[in-house]
Amino acid sequence: MEENQNLEENTYSQEEVDRITQESIESVLKEVQYDESKVQGWINAICEKVTQQLIELGKPYKYIVHCMIMQRNGAGAFVTTSQWWDTVADGQIIISWPKDKQAKQEQQKNTLHCICSVFAVSMI
């Protein structure tokens, strides 16, 4: 029983990180239109919110939160990542917001696109 508990405490939970990132992005970017003067503030807010909540999880991990906000103009873009780490203990989440279904439901003229990547690197 003790061994299982230790394992849980020392590995990070993919669902938890996913939830934290989604909620942080939603809370900052819900119903906003792209505004050049405000974007810097939003992006810093997202990064700080996510990092804060990740630290509160109290797991033995180092975190890297990378956030990108792009104005929707029809331009193409590709994001790729490669990692050299421990595939068992370390992990990543990449969230693209908004998901297309969401945009259609809300009938919102989406003027921006946000891609947020969270990398968790184990310290043990």
Added chain:
Amino acid sequence: MDQLTTVTSFNGPLKNDVQKFVQSTLQKELDKSTYDHNDAQLKSNKICDSILKHLTTQNKNFKFIVNCLLMQKAECGLNISGSCFWDNETDGSLTIKHETEAIIGIVNVFACAL
């Protein structure tokens, strides 16, 4: 060159070496080419993989994360930000931007000490 394989902090000579390599890789891949949606995926994978391969042969004391963004040059705004929770003395990051007539390439390298 041998000295770089044993360093334990990313900030210093290792960072300079990585910066030069990333800049030359981006120049090689992006100069004299236009943005093609089908090709861009392969190109960004190739950039990431070649940078990662170079990093791992240089120094084994770190875990590395390489992030590459390729964007078509257009009239649109772009903001990028990163936030890291780590050990400031040993860990570090690098961001390199390379712009050509048709493409903008941005590479981030994050290194976490083992």
